[in-house]
Amino acid sequence: MKHFLDINTTDPADLRSIIDSALARKQARAGRPKGMPDDDLALEGRMVALIFEKPSTRTRVSFDVGVRQMGGQTMVLSGKEMQLGHGETIADTARVLSRYVDLIMIRTFEEAVLLELAEFADVPVINGLTDRSHPCQIMADILTFEEHRGPIAGKKVVWSGDGNNVCASFLHAAGQFGFDLTFTGPQVLDPEDVFVGEARRKGAQITIERDPFKAVEGADLVVTDTWLSMHDSQSAQERRHNLLRPYQVNEELMKAAGPEALFMHCLPAHRGEEATSAVMDGPQSVIFDEAENRLHVQKAIMRWCLAG
Ligand code: CP
Ligand code: NVA
Secondary structure (H helix, E strand, O other), X not given: OOOEOOOOOOOHHHHHHHHHHHHHHHHHOOOOOOOOOOOOOOOOOOEEEEEEOOOOOHHHHHHHHHHHHOOOEEEEEEHHHOHHHHOOOHHHHHHHHHHHOOEEEEEOOOHHHHHHHHHHOOOOEEEOOOOOOOHHHHHHHXXXXXXXXXXXXXXXXXXXXXXXXXXXXXXXXXXXHXXXXXXXXXXXXXXXXXXXXXXXXXXXXEEEOOOHHHHOOOOOEEEEOOOOOOOOOHHHHHHHHHHXXXXXXXXXXXXXXXXXXXXXXXXXXXXXXXXXXXXXXOOOEOHHHHHHHHHHHHHHHHHHHHOO
């Protein structure tokens, strides 16, 4: 079964083929109306369940549109409305859904839910974000970087802010795609040691630098994300804001990074907090390309899951 659960657990050659196929197929349908199906209808006759236990705009719409462009059908389900949210086990849910649908995408809280769903499903499962990772997003980010700057291998990515789920997937990708990553943020919000160690073992240079201005020197890409993720307690907001304010990506920080550095944010953003509007709407920002590329890369991921 070809699940797409995380970047660090997917073969690097498969990751590369997903990026390359996403780019080729994006180019092939350039300029077409968004509702027009692809020529080869790779998901014709297929039914895809999209399960959301957390809010979403991009993941929900891009998966739904992607499946339809490929000729398949979708069912968008909210965790709360399913028996899953009322005590039915994940294993039973997985076995039942496998009798109805050909592929499952899930956005959930605990990673254990994703892993158990994948263990008991007879159909491929795709990770649409957990508290610990967001692999579809970083696949879209790699595609976006390479469209603008060429191969990401050997480049310097700087993550400024919270060492959260999106940061974790960047660390996974550093190990698999062979780029260097500098994390700059407060020590209490460092990414998990296990992810840093794994990326280093795979040969990526991972640096922890508390000074954001030193961190961004020579950066090819500066990335940030919200200071309070969906799984974080609202009560932590003030403390997190105080800790993270020095790591805001603003024009001064982008100036230190240099004019060639791109700026990324997975969105949704809190303008004026983790990044200023001047940066988000500025010449180095590729945030809306990232959002668009969710569609193209996820189509390639679904194609990969269902092939063979
Ligand atoms: N970046 C991202 O996953 O956005 P949504 O939460 O809107 O899906
Ligand atoms: N880190 C954010 C990403 C949202 C796409 C969250 O988990 O809420």
